[in-house]
Amino acid sequence: MTATLQAIGTAVRLDGVRKTFGHGARAVTALDGIDLAVAPGEFVCLLGASGCGKTTVLNLIAGLDTPTSGEIELTTGRPAVMFQEAALMPWLTAARNVELPLRLAGVRKPARAERTRELLDLVRLGDVGNKRPHELSGGMRQRVALARALASALDGNRGKAASLLLMDEPFSALDAITRDVLQSELLRVWQATGTAVVFVTHDVREAVRLGQRVVLLSSKPGRVVQEWDVEGLTGPDELAAVDRINTRLREVISSHAA
Amino acid sequence: MRRETLPGANDAAGPEPTENGALPASGVDPAPGAKPTDAAAAVGAGLDALDTPPTGARTGRNLFRAIASPIIAMAIAIAVWQFLWSQAFWPEFQLPAPIAVWDQILKVVDSGEVWEFLWVSVHRAVIGFLVSVAVATPLGLLLAKVRVVRAAIGPLISGLQSLPSVAWVPAAVLWFGTTDAAIYTVVLLGAVPSIANGLVAGIDQIPPILPRVGKVLGAGRLDSARYILLPAALPGYLAGLKQGWAFSWRSLMAAELIATSPELGVGLGQYLHNGMSLSDMSMVLAGIILIFLVGVGIELAVFRPLERAVLRARGLNGAM
Numbered sequence A: 001m002t003a004t005l006q007a008i009g010t011a012v013r014l015d016g017v018r019k020t021f022g023h024g025a026r027a028v029t030a031l032d033g034i035d036l037a038v039a040p041g042e043f044v045c046l047l048g049a050s051g052c053g054k055t056t057v058l059n060l061i062a063g064l065d066t067p068t069s070g071e072i073e074l075t076t077g078r079p080a081v082m083f084q085e086a087a088l089m090p091w092l093t094a095a096r097n098v099e100l101p102l103r104l105a106g107v108r109k110p111a112r113a114e115r116t117r118e119l120l121d122l123v124r125l126g127d128v129g130n131k132r133p134h135e136l137s138g139g140m141r142q143r144v145a146l147a148r149a150l151a152s153a154l155d156g157n158r159g160k161a162a163s164l165l166l167m168d169e170p171f172s173a174l175d176a177i178t179r180d181v182l183q184s185e186l187l188r189v190w191q192a193t194g195t196a197v198v199f200v201t202h203d204v205r206e207a208v209r210l211g212q213r214v215v216l217l218s219s220k221p222g223r224v225v226q227e228w229d230v231e232g233l234t235g236p237d238e239l240a241a242v243d244r245i246n247t248r249l250r251e252v253i254s255s256h257a258a
Numbered sequence B: 001m002r003r004e005t006l007p008g009a010n011d012a013a014g015p016e017p018t019e020n021g022a023l024p025a026s027g028v029d030p031a032p033g034a035k036p037t038d039a040a041a042a043v044g045a046g047l048d049a050l051d052t053p054p055t056g057a058r059t060g061r062n063l064f065r066a067i068a069s070p071i072i073a074m075a076i077a078i079a080v081w082q083f084l085w086s087q088a089f090w091p092e093f094q095l096p097a098p099i100a101v102w103d104q105i106l107k108v109v110d111s112g113e114v115w116e117f118l119w120v121s122v123h124r125a126v127i128g129f130l131v132s133v134a135v136a137t138p139l140g141l142l143l144a145k146v147r148v149v150r151a152a153i154g155p156l157i158s159g160l161q162s163l164p165s166v167a168w169v170p171a172a173v174l175w176f177g178t179t180d181a182a183i184y185t186v187v188l189l190g191a192v193p194s195i196a197n198g199l200v201a202g203i204d205q206i207p208p209i210l211p212r213v214g215k216v217l218g219a220g221r222l223d224s225a226r227y228i229l230l231p232a233a234l235p236g237y238l239a240g241l242k243q244g245w246a247f248s249w250r251s252l253m254a255a256e257l258i259a260t261s262p263e264l265g266v267g268l269g270q271y272l273h274n275g276m277s278l279s280d281m282s283m284v285l286a287g288i289i290l291i292f293l294v295g296v297g298i299e300l301a302v303f304r305p306l307e308r309a310v311l312r313a314r315g316l317n318g319a320m
């Protein structure tokens, strides 16, 4: 009974969320009535053209901004977030950056050190842990940020796993090979922790590969246009889904030109 | 809005969570299909090796230039001084010979008096500076983060920074008499505004994304100040500390020079004052040189290396 209740509950629900930046004549409506519900443990990919408000949605869910109107109901604790830019602390080494959420969560030192090593190995940066961000390449910085977000997702709530992970184009700065590896690692972490994931991407193929559900946003202002269930698609089915979503994405983008 | 289930998609709700928080072993026991991943990792590591910037070392030539140039400049200045003295443009009590000043310095060093002067002045400056840091740091945090405080006393603090602290000496003497309290008052009024303003500038220049990162990582107000704001503002804060030290030292010399009394002991300022009373120009110049050496010495020995280490750690070593 409880299991069913949980299954139909939501990790986060957005209800008619609008967001307007600025006032008067220079106001920009970034989001116009977004409705979106993410179930506990669900992996949702947000897809949309550049500037359609994907980052804004994540900021609102993370509590970094407040909606102009509408409601956001968050039933999980504080979500773990990976930002679009790496945003590492420039005075900390890579390892200390990964350690920071654990330190803030009050995790003890030996456990911190072990988790940090584990995560740096996961993103294949085990031997540059003592380098500072400015000594790393852009892709390496992005991977440190990924490790930090995972640290926050795994132990960030006083040593417990977060039940919601927000990721803003985490892999867009990476070469295809690294991206491939990290996508499978992300799926593994997701399966291991049962955390819900809201994953923003430009890449339809990535969205279909990772997500259980793909949500397409229109731009100026952002609205939810369409959703697809894409879980467990393989081979030709997957390709067909990518094609279909791509076509729809093109339609949405070209409708702005008209 | 449409929602469609594509052919072949499962409609199961989600994966069964395994043990909470456990990270599945990845590299430890490779699954049967792990071969391509290893190869990929090797390629990836190759890519990383390519794009990690090399870290350059300082050359001996730079070091030579850093040490030799000021020495040469000083030698030229002394030569000019010697030349002017030899031409006897001014009487001896206005321009003594370099050697006479040197003898004066040797005299106080040989008699051991110099250690007393230095001790009296330097320990006052250091205590005054440390108290200033303790006062200015919370003040700067408040100024930077609390809007009302900033609106109320921000302009006052900036104004105080440009008020020469020697202007406080008469007031301090009238309040506290010629005591240590008067001297410390002047030093604090000189140093606190520059340290607080340095911290405010440092905090204002923090990229806004960093406190946001702190917030989503779970930092409360105090943790945010300790782990994000203060370290992020460190370059500006250090610049403020450096200036604060210079202001402490200046204010202290002004106070010692004006407020002289037997119970205050003899610091460098009083030594200078005595030289003036005795119309002994070589003593006055020796005092000035000692004051200069202490100020520059502490900056070079303490603040320069600190600043360099901090900037270098952040990859901001363009100026160094």
Ligand SMILES: Nc1ncnc2c1ncn2[C@@H]1O[C@H](COP(=O)(O)OP(=O)(O)OP(=O)(O)O)[C@@H](O)[C@H]1O
Residues within 6 Å of the ligand: A021, A022, A028, A029, A030, A048, A049, A050, A051, A052, A053, A054, A055, A056, A057, A084
């Ligand atoms: N602080 C702000 N002030 C004014 N306008 C903003 C602000 N933040 C975002 N916007 C506007 O809101 C819209 C959505 O921005 P957002 O960053 O959410 O886009 P995005 O979908 O994440 O784009 P991208 O894929 O390029 O990252 C844009 O038109 C942007 O100009």
Ligand SMILES: [Mg+2]
Residues within 6 Å of the ligand: A054, A055, A056, A084, A168
């Ligand atoms: Mg964005």
